[in-house]
Amino acid sequence: MKRALHAEWTKLASVPEQLWTLAAVTGLMVGVTALVTGTQRPCPVPATGCTPPDSTALALSGVYFAQLAALMVAVAVMSAEYHPRLIVVTLAAHPGRTSLLLAKAAVSSAAVLGAGALGVLGSLLAGRALLDAGGVTAALPDSALADPSLTDPALLRAASGTLLYLVLVALLGLGLSAALRHQATAAGAVAALLYGPYLVSKIIPMSDHSLHLMQKLSPMTAGLAVQAAVAGSGTAPIGPWAGLGVLAGYAAVALGLGWAVLRFRDC
Secondary structure: OOOHHHHHHHHHHHHHHHHHHHHHHHHHHHHHHHHHHHOOOOOOOOOOOOOOOHHHHOOOOOOHHHHHHHHHHHHHHHHHHOOOHHHHHHHHOOOOOOOOHHHHHHHHHHHHHHHHOOOOOOOOHHHHHHHHOOOOOHOOOHHHOOOOOOOOOHHHHHHHHHHHHHHHHHHHHHHHHHHHHHHHHHHHHHHHHHHHHHHHHHHHOHHHHHHHHHHHOOHHHHHHHOOOOOOOHHHHHHOOHHHHHHHHHHHHHHHHHHHEEEHOOOO
């Protein structure tokens, strides 16, 4: 297993495109958050039709795009070996298919974890600074929620949950890549799982019950409920850790499918 981890890490670190994609996890996390928070306007309270925003979730909003970069890191780690059939060489050097998949999952997770940690920290700092500069936090009714301490339990949960979310998205991509064996197909399938239900809910009218059920079962809206620091402001009517559990379930199923294909199908 140690040899497999070393080999997979060497492959990842020696491919410039992968390093740039990892940098994109951090860059998109901070850049998109800066764009979103920098364009926010104060919401006077009381105000007709104006709902005070969740400043913590806003300061982590870059995850909606950063997850694509995290996904592509893991997809490339797995599926790039199938074209042009480099997987044959890899399996000749390391015949243990289960340990190979575990090594790829560990390396992908560690890489996304590192890049994501920098992104989450930078996103929080940039987002809070821009919300303060724009007068958004000063207009919020609850000063504790407007400018929470960096040791605030809700903020720490939102930050650590966002980081776990990125890792789980990467594992979801890795599993489907092992099952589908094609980079573009795997990336498209995961993107559809993440964004598809949200787009459907915006296009097709549905009852509150159906909408809430879709939000609870969607990996993105359920998973990102972990960011909510204000009660009732989450992306889905589900608890923060329960929402991450939904995404973890998708990732576990994808990894199981990927393991079965890698284990029992000839390469």
